[in-house]
Amino acid sequence: MSIQTRRERERAEREKLIITAARELAEAEGWEAVTTRRLAERVEYSQPVLYSHFKGKGAIMAAVAVEGFAEMAEELRAARTTPPEGAAGGQGVNPAAGLAGVARAYTAFAERRPALYDAMFRQDVDLPFATPEAPAPLWAAFNELVEALRPYAGDDDLGLLVETFWAALHGLATLTRGGRLPRHEHDRRLALLLARFTT
Amino acid sequence: MSIQTRRERERAEREKLIITAARELAEAEGWEAVTTRRLAERVEYSQPVLYSHFKGKGAIMAAVAVEGFAEMAEELRAARTTPPEGAAGGQGVNPAAGLAGVARAYTAFAERRPALYDAMFRQDVDLPFATPEAPAPLWAAFNELVEALRPYAGDDDLGLLVETFWAALHGLATLTRGGRLPRHEHDRRLALLLARFTT
DNA sequence: ACACCAAATCTAGCACCGCTAGCGAATCTG
DNA sequence: CAGATTCGCTAGCGGTGCTAGATTTGGTGT
Structure with missing residues (x-):
């Protein structure tokens, strides 16, 4: 043996x-x-x-993507639970700051690790998404967005709200990376998005 | 001659x-x-x-993309200026209905013409974007979003607001197409997005 | 210690890709 | 009708993802 x-x-x-x-x-x-x-x-x-x-190149990319989800989940978690700078406060963080931090961390991740982000979200890399069979790291990352948005769900379905917010972040990230949106005003767009989701 | x-x-x-x-x-x-x-x-x-x-395959795709922008601009315009169903009203349309129509038309276009949409927004297809040199049809499409959103800009910069809203639509479209978001709740996500942008 | 066998690994090759050099045919000019 | 020029073709280069079949490797039983 x-x-x-x-x-x-x-x-x-x-x-x-x-x-x-x-x-x-x-x-x-x-x-x-x-x-x-x-x-x-x-x-x-x-x-x-x-x-x-691996079955082929696509399967290798899928494996890399799963690694990416795990790292993204970590970074989102850190952004959500860590106050941006010193700033008193135990483990609880101002919800608005938490969501802003998560949003910044998300787009920063896409910008800093473009290849990883591509494997995760851009390439057709048959992984199961949005089903219980999806890899755990994927759910971990998604759940960080869920927790960050929970305070702002109001009467809306939290899952749908997260999907919608996530889509917006994804759009900003990919359009910026593809040269469709000028990079230098990214922060202002992000602030605008946050304002619309934190009423 | x-x-x-x-x-x-x-x-x-x-x-x-x-x-x-x-x-x-x-x-x-x-x-x-x-x-x-x-x-x-x-x-x-x-x-x-x-x-x-053409210089290469990429240039051919770029040419197809320009056609796509022209058609998308037409469809967005129609959605913005045409009441959804009968419904009285001269040339002016309820702003909220206009924006909703444009949003629906946008994602429907992406769903109905996926290859065209890919060439326009997903492939790296060096066209100038977000500059005055961008092809006219591209600006035409963008301007439809501008007009649809104008009533809701408030104190925000209209251009940035449009870019952000557009990013959200793009995210919904691409994530849905890539199997990252379940298609059957698309309408509810769209409604949720609209609610956040029409306050 | 050695021959055997199975499993792991490599060599060689398939059909395809985007792209281009250079030749032959068609077309216009005087 | 001869010459020049433009035009489109054939053929091929170096690359791709992927795989069939030979070959080496390493464990096993005598």
């Missing part, structure tokens, strides 16, 4: 290596630069090895 | 033919199915002819 487990462990390590390499390559040069050949060379195995771990 | 102009006319016709073929192919099978080989076969010319009209 020992040999079997050792092999499984080595396999898992190699899989992690592939995901990390794919992510680094994507973050450095974008997803179009992540080819199976370059990726194979980078992990020092031949191409077919990739296909013994 | 006649021969010259005839040649130019024929060239222009062929260019239009290429754009139309690209658009049809994309709408039928998605942009990944639009290859230079298939496109060339469809217009019954060889591949290199495409490159005598």
Whole structure:
């Protein structure tokens, strides 16, 4: 039984290596630069090895995306529960500041890790979304938005409100990144959005 | 001078033919199915002819995108100035109904012409955006949103408000299309968004 | 210690991609 | 009708994602 487990462990390590390499390559040069050949060379195995771990390039991107959701969830959580600067206050944070922090953290994440964000939200990367089968990190990230928005739901359905707010953040992030919106007024747009969702 | 102009006319016709073929192919099978080989076969010319009209596949997509902006502008205008159903009222329309109509028309356009929408907003298709050099149809579409939102700007900068609202619509459209948001509650999300922007 | 066998891995290749050099045919000019 | 020029073609380059089949590796039983 020992040999079997050792092999499984080595396999898992190699899989992690592939995901990390794919992510680094994507973050450095974008997803179009992540080819199976370059990726194979980078992990020092031949191409077919990739296909013994993943169904194809899309599945590798999906794996990277899941990592991305986990990191985003962490960052959103930090933004929601940590006061922006010193500022007294125990664990509770001013709700408006919390939502603003989460919104800023979200768009900052998209700006700082564009390749990760692409894998998560832009590419067609068949992962289950918006169903119980969706990966846990995805729900973790979503739930941060839920908690940040809860104080402002009023009579509205909280889930729908979160989806709508999330869509707005996603729109701002992607349109800015695609050059459709000038970057230098991003903060003002964000403030405007927050004002409309914190009445 | 006649021969010259005839040649130019024929060239222009062929260019239009290429754009139309690209658009049809994309709408039928998605942009990944639009290859230079298939496109060339469809217009019954060889591949290199495409490159005598456009710098590359990206430029063809950009041309299709411009067509898309023109059509979207028309549809938004119609939605803004036409009462939804019979409903008395001359040329002026209830502002809230106008904005709701525009929002519905926007997301409906994205849903009905996904390939066109992709070329306009999702692909990296170097067109100038958010500058005076942007193609006129793009401004036309944007201006429909401006007019629809004008009554609700209040003290906010109208341009920024439009950009923010547009981002929200774009987010709803793309996340829904990508399977990130369940389609069946789209209307409720739209209503929720409208409520937040029409106070 | 060695031959065997199964599993893991690689080499080589398929069909396709965007794009282009350079040749041959068609068209206009004198 | 000869020459010049524009035009569109054939053929091919270096790349893509992915896979069939040979080959090496590593554990096993004698």
